[in-house]
Amino acid sequence: MKVTRRDLLVWSAGAAAGLMVTPVPWKLLDDISIWSQNWGWIPQPSHGPVDVKQSFCTLCPRGCGIKVRMAGGWPVGIAGSATHPVNRGALCPLAFGAHQLNWDPKRLRAVRHHGNPASWEDARAAFAKCCNEGPVVIVDGHPGRAASVVLEKFAVNRGGQYRVVDSTETDALRPYEKWSGVPASELGYDLENAQTIVSFGTPLLDGWGIPGQFTRLWAEQAAGQNDPQLRLIQVESELSRTAARAWQWVPIHAGAESALASGIARVLLEEKLVAARGPVPLMTLAEVAIQTGLSPDAIRDLTRSIMAQRPVVAVANDADPAIAALNVLLGAVGAPGGIVRRSKSSTLQVVADSVIPNARAVLLDSTVPWDFVPKTDAEVFRFAAWDAGLSKADWLLPAPGFLEDLTDIPSAPSLPVDTYAVAPNLVRAPHPVQNAAQFLASVNSSLPTVEQIIHARCDNLFRSRAGRLSGLQPTPVTSFASCQKLEEELRNGGVWMAEPLTESFRCELKQWPDPFVSSRPEGWSTSWTSGVLPPLASKLYQESNLRDARERRNA
Amino acid sequence: MRRGSLVFALGVAVALFAGWVALPRALYVQRQQPVEFHHKLHAEKSGVAECRDCHALRDDGTFAGIPAMEKCSGCHSERIGESKAEATLVDAYIKTGHETPWLVYARQPANVWFSHAIHVRRAGLKCTECHGNYGESDQLKVYELNRISGYSRDIWGHSLTRLHRSPGDGMKMSDCEDCHRKHKVEVGCLGCHK
Numbered sequence: 001m002k003v004t005r006r007d008l009l010v011w012s013a014g015a016a017a018g019l020m021v022t023p024v025p026w027k028l029l030d031d032i033s034i035w036s037q038n039w040g041w042i043p044q045p046s047h048g049p050v051d052v053k054q055s056f057c058t059l060c061p062r063g064c065g066i067k068v069r070m071a072g073g074w075p076v077g078i079a080g081s082a083t084h085p086v087n088r089g090a091l092c093p094l095a096f097g098a099h100q101l102n103w104d105p106k107r108l109r110a111v112r113h114h115g116n117p118a119s120w121e122d123a124r125a126a127f128a129k130c131c132n133e134g135p136v137v138i139v140d141g142h143p144g145r146a147a148s149v150v151l152e153k154f155a156v157n158r159g160g161q162y163r164v165v166d167s168t169e170t171d172a173l174r175p176y177e178k179w180s181g182v183p184a185s186e187l188g189y190d191l192e193n194a195q196t197i198v199s200f201g202t203p204l205l206d207g208w209g210i211p212g213q214f215t216r217l218w219a220e221q222a223a224g225q226n227d228p229q230l231r232l233i234q235v236e237s238e239l240s241r242t243a244a245r246a247w248q249w250v251p252i253h254a255g256a257e258s259a260l261a262s263g264i265a266r267v268l269l270e271e272k273l274v275a276a277r278g279p280v281p282l283m284t285l286a287e288v289a290i291q292t293g294l295s296p297d298a299i300r301d302l303t304r305s306i307m308a309q310r311p312v313v314a315v316a317n318d319a320d321p322a323i324a325a326l327n328v329l330l331g332a333v334g335a336p337g338g339i340v341r342r343s344k345s346s347t348l349q350v351v352a353d354s355v356i357p358n359a360r361a362v363l364l365d366s367t368v369p370w371d372f373v374p375k376t377d378a379e380v381f382r383f384a385a386w387d388a389g390l391s392k393a394d395w396l397l398p399a400p401g402f403l404e405d406l407t408d409i410p411s412a413p414s415l416p417v418d419t420y421a422v423a424p425n426l427v428r429a430p431h432p433v434q435n436a437a438q439f440l441a442s443v444n445s446s447l448p449t450v451e452q453i454i455h456a457r458c459d460n461l462f463r464s465r466a467g468r469l470s471g472l473q474p475t476p477v478t479s480f481a482s483c484q485k486l487e488e489e490l491r492n493g494g495v496w497m498a499e500p501l502t503e504s505f506r507c508e509l510k511q512w513p514d515p516f517v518s519s520r521p522e523g524w525s526t527s528w529t530s531g532v533l534p535p536l537a538s539k540l541y542q543e544s545n546l547r548d549a550r551e552r553r554n555a
Numbered sequence: 556m557r558r559g560s561l562v563f564a565l566g567v568a569v570a571l572f573a574g575w576v577a578l579p580r581a582l583y584v585q586r587q588q589p590v591e592f593h594h595k596l597h598a599e600k601s602g603v604a605e606c607r608d609c610h611a612l613r614d615d616g617t618f619a620g621i622p623a624m625e626k627c628s629g630c631h632s633e634r635i636g637e638s639k640a641e642a643t644l645v646d647a648y649i650k651t652g653h654e655t656p657w658l659v660y661a662r663q664p665a666n667v668w669f670s671h672a673i674h675v676r677r678a679g680l681k682c683t684e685c686h687g688n689y690g691e692s693d694q695l696k697v698y699e700l701n702r703i704s705g706y707s708r709d710i711w712g713h714s715l716t717r718l719h720r721s722p723g724d725g726m727k728m729s730d731c732e733d734c735h736r737k738h739k740v741e742v743g744c745l746g747c748h749k
Binding site for chain 1 (some may be wrong): 556563566567570573575582620662664665666703718749
């Protein structure tokens, strides 16, 4: 019997009809859809016991407490730690996806010299040669850590310089350091006891300070109330989210914050609304009115409104000396509800300038923001976990990524009390990495290790018998039988908190500061400048428009 | 006309054979567990009465799954029998300190989040309602690996049509939805897919 083309077509039609009454189409559709989820290049969490570890976010100096969900020894999820005394479970969108950063395509996986592959030995030899030939400048982005001690010791031993890059909060506290001699790293804001906060463009409710800290305070004391216990007055040129939720929004011309602070100070002195006397601003109220766009009467009304409920503190977004001087005049410096001193342990630090002359080598720690590009003739060694491009460093040295490095967490810049925590290395880097402290120790073997410094710091805390450990159960340090127990608790997510310092400090202001041009609002939502963003953060932060990304704002 | 009907019927017959007989055989490949295990024997000899005595919830509510080697080595640090499974367990795993690579019948894709604590403690479900009556089995059933999806046949269930299934046969999303509907518990997409 001859098989014709027509037979084949009829047979195929029969087979197709038959298949419809079998599970084949439906079953294969299901299986293929699952198969497509499991292609080799799609990252999958390891199979294994699921565990939750307490740690701290190390992406910025604020050091929020986090819970890390580990599957098979690898982090697969991050949430805020509700037992952390400061962020109390809140996190910024970046921290929620921080574990994804380690797998970013821009992860720096090998030493690079002028863009070409090199070895750690090459980098070490080049750095040692530079150190022998001239002074070295070491720049630290998160000062106060155990690793910072190693960096500073190396620079001092070599006759070089140790410089720091400020967080926005520390930067705003620099004028008080200048006038009082107290290091800015020892100062903080006692917002819990303030009754009126005048924010000069600071994104208090959408990106300033520790995530959740001020938002909670505002929710408890101000949200939804016509006459709130805590008055937030937002001075800002645009109706930002903070401005929209504030008790009062004062729209002024962009960049006129400094002028308005001077105007308020002039009214305070003219109308004798403050007990203290101080230098009178040179700027007249009429000049302030022209610069800010507010009428002189509006400035007077604003000043009276500010003084109606005290204590009052002004919060600046940068090192604006006029706003700091206003705080001095308001009596908010060294007083409850204002700028307070939280510790007496740190030393004055020199802020890094972008121009670094007369150096043979500049070493940038991985904590230095990616957009800090020094202008120098020196050979630049830059530690980084991610290569986001545009770096002019001669050497790019792969640093440990998120949760890959043991580090300690000193007090967050805006806190009114001293804290200390230890973030353990929960995972191992998938390729050879070194942090700057390890690298320097390999050049100078007499330097202490981070591990040793953390141990010594825990020992000091134990011997001081002061403060308490916050965790599931707050425990006074005096309850710990040994230093080992205290250190163990700290390494398991405990946070040491000091008692508030009772000692006050004073600022001497001889003349009203010169006008200052304010910069754009900065906070945790805009301060991540590594050039990489985890996919989860993109989803939460950019697409949901929680806060305008820098590039969108500048577009 | 008659010839055409015959050819059509032949096509239908081939498709039916392929769909109902050949596919199930070709789709799944049988894999043996690394060690033979008797649930019933362990329940009787060690006095284990409840599933959770071995498949426990941790203090924080997460599910420990199959017990770790540490639990087995409590009794099997040395051979306590002459069987081949006993020799394999002790020599290949307990003495070397390697975890037994059990093939997990109920393993779900990584995008599925499931809390045993909520279902067992809060909802009061019995283990058998999802997993079937493993506790009374004399031997481990053969693990059938789906060649395409890479998961166990137990996820889809043994019947390819998913009709007339016994309790605990199948763990597809639709099974979760059916049970939630039955118990009037609403869970959105993010309840299971975080």
